[in-house]
Amino acid sequence: MRAVAIDDDIKMHRLLQFMLREIDADLDLVGTAVSVDSGVALIEQEQPDLLLLDIELENGRTSFDILQQIDSGKYLIIFISGHNQYGQLALRFEALDYLDKPIKSQDLFEAIVRAKRRFSQRNAQERLADLEEAMANFQQQKLPTRLTVSTSEGIFFLAIDDILRISTADGLVTFHCADGRKIHKSDRLRRYDEQFEPYPEFMLVHKSNLVNLKRVRSIKPGPVLEIEDGTEVAITAQSARRVRRVMETL
Amino acid sequence: MKGDVLLVTTLKDSFHIIRVEASNNQLFVDTTLLGIPYLTGIFPQDDSTFWLGSHGGLFKLDVDFKRGHKLFNIPLAEASVVIHGIAAVGEELIMSTASGVLTYNINNGSSQVYSLSDGLLGGEYIFRSAHHIPDRSKAFFGGTDGITVISPEFVNNGIAKASPVITGIEINNGEFDARNYCVDTTLNVSFIRQLKVPYTHNTIEIQTSPLEYSDPKSCLFRYRISGPDRVEFLPPSTNSTLSLTALREGGYDISIWATNSDYAWAGPRELRIEVLPPWYRTWWAYVLYAITILGTIGGVLRYRYLKLREVELAELDKAKAEAHAAETETSILRLQMNPHFIFNSLNSIDDYIIGEEPLRAHDYLVMFAELIRDILHRSTQPLTRLDREVDMLEKYIEAERMRVGEQLKYHIAIDDEVDTISTWIPTMILQPFVENAIWHGIGHREEGGTIVLSFRIDEDREEIVATVEDDGVGRTNARGGDRKHKSMAMDITRQRLALLNERIRALPERTPGDARYEIIDLKDQDGRSSGTRIVLYLPLIYPEDYESSSD
Numbered sequence: 001m002r003a004v005a006i007d008d009d010i011k012m013h014r015l016l017q018f019m020l021r022e023i024d025a026d027l028d029l030v031g032t033a034v035s036v037d038s039g040v041a042l043i044e045q046e047q048p049d050l051l052l053l054d055i056e057l058e059n060g061r062t063s064f065d066i067l068q069q070i071d072s073g074k075y076l077i078i079f080i081s082g083h084n085q086y087g088q089l090a091l092r093f094e095a096l097d098y099l100d101k102p103i104k105s106q107d108l109f110e111a112i113v114r115a116k117r118r119f120s121q122r123n124a125q126e127r128l129a130d131l132e133e134a135m136a137n138f139q140q141q142k143l144p145t146r147l148t149v150s151t152s153e154g155i156f157f158l159a160i161d162d163i164l165r166i167s168t169a170d171g172l173v174t175f176h177c178a179d180g181r182k183i184h185k186s187d188r189l190r191r192y193d194e195q196f197e198p199y200p201e202f203m204l205v206h207k208s209n210l211v212n213l214k215r216v217r218s219i220k221p222g223p224v225l226e227i228e229d230g231t232e233v234a235i236t237a238q239s240a241r242r243v244r245r246v247m248e249t250l
Numbered sequence: 251m252k253g254d255v256l257l258v259t260t261l262k263d264s265f266h267i268i269r270v271e272a273s274n275n276q277l278f279v280d281t282t283l284l285g286i287p288y289l290t291g292i293f294p295q296d297d298s299t300f301w302l303g304s305h306g307g308l309f310k311l312d313v314d315f316k317r318g319h320k321l322f323n324i325p326l327a328e329a330s331v332v333i334h335g336i337a338a339v340g341e342e343l344i345m346s347t348a349s350g351v352l353t354y355n356i357n358n359g360s361s362q363v364y365s366l367s368d369g370l371l372g373g374e375y376i377f378r379s380a381h382h383i384p385d386r387s388k389a390f391f392g393g394t395d396g397i398t399v400i401s402p403e404f405v406n407n408g409i410a411k412a413s414p415v416i417t418g419i420e421i422n423n424g425e426f427d428a429r430n431y432c433v434d435t436t437l438n439v440s441f442i443r444q445l446k447v448p449y450t451h452n453t454i455e456i457q458t459s460p461l462e463y464s465d466p467k468s469c470l471f472r473y474r475i476s477g478p479d480r481v482e483f484l485p486p487s488t489n490s491t492l493s494l495t496a497l498r499e500g501g502y503d504i505s506i507w508a509t510n511s512d513y514a515w516a517g518p519r520e521l522r523i524e525v526l527p528p529w530y531r532t533w534w535a536y537v538l539y540a541i542t543i544l545g546t547i548g549g550v551l552r553y554r555y556l557k558l559r560e561v562e563l564a565e566l567d568k569a570k571a572e573a574h575a576a577e578t579e580t581s582i583l584r585l586q587m588n589p590h591f592i593f594n595s596l597n598s599i600d601d602y603i604i605g606e607e608p609l610r611a612h613d614y615l616v617m618f619a620e621l622i623r624d625i626l627h628r629s630t631q632p633l634t635r636l637d638r639e640v641d642m643l644e645k646y647i648e649a650e651r652m653r654v655g656e657q658l659k660y661h662i663a664i665d666d667e668v669d670t671i672s673t674w675i676p677t678m679i680l681q682p683f684v685e686n687a688i689w690h691g692i693g694h695r696e697e698g699g700t701i702v703l704s705f706r707i708d709e710d711r712e713e714i715v716a717t718v719e720d721d722g723v724g725r726t727n728a729r730g731g732d733r734k735h736k737s738m739a740m741d742i743t744r745q746r747l748a749l750l751n752e753r754i755r756a757l758p759e760r761t762p763g764d765a766r767y768e769i770i771d772l773k774d775q776d777g778r779s780s781g782t783r784i785v786l787y788l789p790l791i792y793p794e795d796y797e798s799s800s801d
Contacts, residue, residue: 015612022609102616105609190637207637207670238792239672 657698
């Protein structure tokens, strides 16, 4: 496979080239660019399979400016972002692959594997729609209203408000939805705890439960949280105090 | 009709006494012309005694058909009076006249005159308009001015003579308008009982008049003035005007007496004058003064208090600054990671570069950067959530593992009872123990070893029990490393635990146990050293406790 990297930091070009060679991912970096215009030209000229895109480019422009000028649905895309930037939230919630800087070789390898799998699961039109949604959220700097969960069984779109809770057991994360659906994914709950940090209603009430407090029916003695679907989550007294405090502000 | 005797009279002066024989219903008319002029009323006392009122006065008639009737002319307090009507109240005969009422006691013969000055109506009483209730508790007389009701109290006590009346009031020598001064709704000065005047309107003239008089010039007046500044009796004089000057604020009770035409004192007519204080002497003004004075005193006290408090606060700030310094010190303490770790890491990276393993160098650097960032960030917080602390320890062990090699194994076991997200432990408190286990326990063995980190909760003692166990060479056999650093790291840990205990003791609801640790040397079956176990007991404490106790 052939890849291009677009990043305004030339050092990243070299690092990516080096890492791609070392991790043996069957991927050749055939070109690099530093700006929107040169990036568009490069992609049209090389017609690569995969794009490695730094989100923020020079002069306040972004990789989305590139994606708008090309036939974006055709490509596998991996976004690369600086650390902990609010706008990048959009990416995490969508069916997109992203990497935080600095990049570990193992993470890069895994991202490529994921991108390949996702590319095969979605058709070009769907891929385009995913990108447009992410771009809209990114540009408006608003909190995404849905979460895309990609599992071996397919890609699921969950409205954030309809997620009652996310639980974990035995290396599996389970999304409990308002319509009764349960979606299982091999992942760590910790990842979602961080991802949902900007949402005040989502709280890790117990090490194995991230709960949407808007969907809590009651706090019963125990203490136990009763969720709208009737399930109960045992919590500690200290956690119950925290829950009560947050619920008052919702 | 009374019993079987009937008295019949004609308008002029004929008078008949008729006896009725009940047995055969026969009437015996005993006509006697008694010579009573113009009979106006009869009061039958019993079967044989009758009281007769007439234009010629009061007569008593004893009826006796056998021995002959007897008629007596009764002398009254007023001579040759014309009786208009007669009735009885108790033992008293009440007779109305042209100008008043006469009484006559049928037991003792005493007689009294009552007139307008006694409170009776002024007009003439109507002829024969006199009645009493059969039990003689009240008598009624019709007059041209109304009906007079006479009760026993009237007769027994007599009544006060009619009080003089107030005919005019002048305030500050000006027109008096009752609307400005009266509480009552009346505008007629003769009915005013109470005046309210402002303190500037304190010259008051009261004109009075006796109620009944024939010669006003000969009437006498006397006054009593009782007020906040004076209690005065003005002797009787013909002065019908009372002048009050320079009244002070407060209440004045004025009593006025006057003689009537019979020269009897009548009264008192009472009038209360309230001189209202100026606004600055009203009760609410005084309340205002009190508030102002108290406020000022309070303000001064508060100012002094705040001054003192400022001094105190300055001292407190100093104490806080000291506490802060201590805190800073401990946050530096938290950073007391073995400098050898840092230098060894840098050496490893260098080694990868020299050995042309750039990818390993890169990955090690990324991991090392993350770990350092994490540690720097964490070390500003006195407490860390257990899950994050475990993450950090894992990263640290991973970093050591990259350096030492895969033979360093580790296992982290957290009891199900422990809710890692609502359990807090002092930041980086376990790191020195883990570091010791790696550097002194396992690090120097070719075959490596395993570190087991475990966490459980002791509900009764309200503490989290953390165990760091290695299967290394044991303390006694430990060699190499930096003994000086090792003992320093343990000193720091002891200091931090002592500080933590101080805080816990200051908490209102302190946990029963103290933060402490035990070092257990493990032996195998043959009694040989087979590792070290550190057990750390940490009372459950939360960030909010930490904040409250540090203020």
